[in-house]
Amino acid sequence: MSQLNPPPTGNSRVVPGSGGNRLLSPVIQKFPPSAFSFVMATGILSTGLHLTGHSAASVVLLWIAAASAVLLTAALLWRAAAYPGKLLTDLNNPAKTFGFFTIVAGANVLGLRFDLAGFPEATLWLGITAGLLWAALNYGIPCSMLLRERSTPILQDANGSWFLWVVATQSMANALAVVARATGNAHLGAAATAAWSIGLVLYLLVGTLVTLRLLTLPNRPEDLSPTYWIFMGATAITVLAGAKLLQMPTEFPVMISTAGFVAGASYALWALGLWWIPLLLVFGFWRHVIRKYPASYETGMWAIVFPLGMMSAASISFGRGESILMMEHIGEVGVWIAAAAWAGTVVLMLISCLHWLRGGNRPA
Structure with missing residues (x-):
């Protein structure tokens, strides 16, 4: 019996009902911090389908x-x-800690979709929960990184997942703007604009750090993971947040002061996000075709689906709000590209699950 159920070692401990579960325990042990990226990708694709009038598929997602x-x-x-x-x-x-921001972003993406479905209360409570976690991570992660003794430079661990800090912050701006519009609360509107501004500056900061890492350290196939698509996804959610800010009452003092800047900066970031896509495709071609890195399922693949879905939803929302038909049309086409990427990733995920259930050594 002791061979089948050895005592816990290291930093694990047994809780009721989990000690003998040899099927799920390996999965739970390796549960990735960025697992909620599936929620983000599925939720924003649901939003994109809703915006294009495909209600049934949107509700299912x-x-x-x-x-x-x-x-x-x-x-x-x-x-x-x-x-x-x-x-x-x-x-x-x-290299992993910023993945926990997917919990914040996932909650707020769900809240955004529930608002469109006519459940603003869900948006509020999901936003409150996400806000508490965002505050803890927003200050806890930088303090942990900067105040702990390290033997190696932090910059060598910089990767695309660091942009989740921006994504989570802009998801808070989205949630605050939605609630501010629904309640007519100008103070919440000011908070939403402040969160959007913080996210904008964080994008510049994180973008500089990640670019420095790409330029100063060797890039191996395993380093150029799909998380670099969040380089584009962070611009897209900033555009969507900008669209939500511009939907707030125009008499809000903060909108009187900042509406022009929000609109201009959002459009500039939308253009930058589109500019990133060909370069990201080149990264993927180099990784999988030239360097022959195996194209198997990994959680980071949802970091491709989410930016595609977010860029589509942001283009439609901002394009309609500002009467820019080009943006709206690009978003409508992008929704189907995102849907194809979602379906393909689900297939790869299911194949990975079947491999694991049949005795494979990689938890799905």
Whole structure:
């Protein structure tokens, strides 16, 4: 019996019902911080389909996203209870820790879609929950990175997942703007604009750091992961947040002061996001075709789907609000590209799950 159920070692401990679960325990131990990127990708694709009038498919994806959020939350709590040491290790790892911001962004993307479905209360409560976690991560991660003794430079761990800091911040701007518009609260409108501004400056900061890492250190195929698509996704969610800000009452004092800047900066970032796409495709071609890195399922693939869906939803929302038909048409086409990417990634994910269930050595 002791061979089948050895005592916990290292930084794991057994909780009721989990000690003998040899099927799920490996998955829970390796549960990635960025797992909620599936919720982000599915939720924003649901939003894009809703904006283009495909209500049935949009509702199906909404409930898939909501159900997956519940399951992933349960898995995260299980990991925190059974393997707290592994969770803390990820929190203290600069290459992985920003992945926890997917929880914040996932909650707010769901909240945005629930608002479109006519459930503003869900948007409010998801936003409050996300806001509390955002505050903890927003200050906890930089303090952990900068105040702990390290033997290697932090910059060598910079990667595309760092842009999730921007994405989560702009998701808070989206949530605050939606609630401010619904309640007519000018103070919330000011807070939404402040969050958008913080996200804008964070994009410049993180973009500089990640670009320096790309230019100063060797780039291996494993380094150029799909998370670099968040370089584009961060611009897209900034554009969507800008569209939500511009939908707030024009008599809000903050809008009187900043509406022109928000509109201009959002359009500039939209153009920058489109500019990134060909370069990101080249990165992928170099990684998989030239350097022959295996194209198997990884959680980071949702970091491709989410930016595509977000760019589409942002283009439609901003284009309609500002009467820029070109943006709207690009977004309508982009929704189907994002849908194809979502479907393809789901297929690869299911294949990976089947491989694992049949005795493969990689948890799905």
